[in-house]
Amino acid sequence: MTATVPGFLAWPLLAFMAAVVLLRYAFFNHSQWERYLNHTLAFMLASNLIREQAVQELLSTAGIMTITTAQQLSLVLMIFTAAEFMGFITLWDRLSPQAARRRQRYHRLAAILLTTAFLIAAAPARAAGETLEIYGGWSSVLAWSLYVLLLVILGIQLVLLCVKELRHPKAKRQEIFIAVSGIMIGLSIGVTSIEAPVLAALEELGWLYSRDYRITLHGFIFFTESVGGMFLAAMPFVLAAAARAGYDATTRRWRRLQPLRDSMITAVPETAFELRVPNTSRRKTALDLHQTTVQIRDAILQLRPYFRDVPASVTERFTTDHSVPPKRRQDATNALQLAYAVRAKAEGVPPATIDSATVLRSRSTNLDEETEELLHLARWWPDAAIASAHGSPRHQTEMSEYP
Numbered sequence: 001m002t003a004t005v006p007g008f009l010a011w012p013l014l015a016f017m018a019a020v021v022l023l024r025y026a027f028f029n030h031s032q033w034e035r036y037l038n039h040t041l042a043f044m045l046a047s048n049l050i051r052e053q054a055v056q057e058l059l060s061t062a063g064i065m066t067i068t069t070a071q072q073l074s075l076v077l078m079i080f081t082a083a084e085f086m087g088f089i090t091l092w093d094r095l096s097p098q099a100a101r102r103r104q105r106y107h108r109l110a111a112i113l114l115t116t117a118f119l120i121a122a123a124p125a126r127a128a129g130e131t132l133e134i135y136g137g138w139s140s141v142l143a144w145s146l147y148v149l150l151l152v153i154l155g156i157q158l159v160l161l162c163v164k165e166l167r168h169p170k171a172k173r174q175e176i177f178i179a180v181s182g183i184m185i186g187l188s189i190g191v192t193s194i195e196a197p198v199l200a201a202l203e204e205l206g207w208l209y210s211r212d213y214r215i216t217l218h219g220f221i222f223f224t225e226s227v228g229g230m231f232l233a234a235m236p237f238v239l240a241a242a243a244r245a246g247y248d249a250t251t252r253r254w255r256r257l258q259p260l261r262d263s264m265i266t267a268v269p270e271t272a273f274e275l276r277v278p279n280t281s282r283r284k285t286a287l288d289l290h291q292t293t294v295q296i297r298d299a300i301l302q303l304r305p306y307f308r309d310v311p312a313s314v315t316e317r318f319t320t321d322h323s324v325p326p327k328r329r330q331d332a333t334n335a336l337q338l339a340y341a342v343r344a345k346a347e348g349v350p351p352a353t354i355d356s357a358t359v360l361r362s363r364s365t366n367l368d369e370e371t372e373e374l375l376h377l378a379r380w381w382p383d384a385a386i387a388s389a390h391g392s393p394r395h396q397t398e399m400s401e402y403p
Helices: 007-027 032-051 053-061 067-092 097-121 123-128 137-166 173-204 211-218 221-233 235-244 249-267 286-302 312-321 326-346 367-388
Strands: none
Touching: 007 032, 007 221, 007 235, 032 053, 032 067, 032 097, 032 221, 053 067, 067 097, 067 123, 067 137, 097 123, 097 137, 123 137, 137 173, 173 211, 173 221, 211 221, 221 235, 249 286, 249 326, 249 367, 286 367, 312 326, 312 367, 326 367
C-alpha cells in the first residue's frame, strides 16, 4: 500500500518519528522493555517510510525493488512491529525478564513464518504489479489473514493489559492517560486489521463491494496509528523537559506545601533545618519534599499544647464563606484549628495539657500518604490563617467559643 497522507503533513511527522526513534535509542535503551519498544518504533518508522510514494519510486528507479514489492515489504515490516511490541507488552505485564526473552523468541519466530507465508500468498498480486486490494482473489484474502494475525493478537493483548491498569486502585493520572490511550490504539489496531481479510472475503463471495473503502482506509490508517504511538513514546522526553522546568509531580507538590511550611517555621523556628545544601534549582527532589513534610509535621506536633476545639459556629461560617466541598470539610476544619493554634502561641497564650482528641492526627503509613494529607491541609491554610486573624482565642478552661 502507498500512503495517501499529503507530503506537507507526512514528511514533518516522519521526521518527528525519526527523531523519537533516534532519541530513544540514545537515551532510553537500557532496559529490556525499552529495547523492545525501540525496536517496535524502528520497524514502524521503516514501514511508514517505505509506504511513501517518493521512496517507492526511488527504490524502483534504482532497480532495488518494484513498487509492488515495496508496498508488500511495508506490510511485512508491520508484522515484525507487532512481534516486537508483543515483547514489550509481555514485560509490561510483569513477566520475568528471562520468561519474556523466551516468549519473545516465539514471537519473532512466528513473525518470520508469517512473513514467509504472506510473501508466498501475495506472490500473484506482486507478479501482476498490483496491490492486494486491487488484485483481489482468495490468495489476497489469505495474504491479508496472515498479515493481520499478529496485529489482532497484539490489539487484544494491549486492550486487556490497559484495562487491567485502569482497574488498579492507585493508578496515577499519567498512568490513566497512558492506559486510555493504549486502549484506543489497541482497538484501532484490532478493528482496522481484522477488517482487511473480512471485507476482502465478503467481496470474493459477492456479498459486499468494499475495494474503494479499503484502499482509502489503508492509505492513511497505518500512518495515523503510528503517529499516535510515537507521541506516546515521546512522553519520557516531555516529562524530562517538564521536570527540568520544575513542573514534575514532586516539584509541584513541594511548591504547594511551601506557604504552609513557611508559616510553620515562623511559628516554630526550631523546626527549620536543612538535610543538605539548599537545592536552588527549579526541580525539587524527593528529599526536598520529604524535608518539607517532616518540618510541617514536626511543627504541628510542637503546636499541640495550643490546640483547642474550634466551635461549630466558627467552622460552619468558615466552610460556608469559602464554599468548602463536603468531602473536604475535615481538611478545612483541620487548617482552621491549626491556624488558631499558631495564633494562640504567637499571642503568648500559656500551653495546656495536650488533649489528643483535639490534635490533628495523621492516618498515613508512608511518605506519599503523609504528603497527600498535608496537601489537603495546605489547600485551606491561607484562608484559615486569614480567618484566625479576625479573632483572638481566650485561653480559658471553660472556653466554648472564639470571638
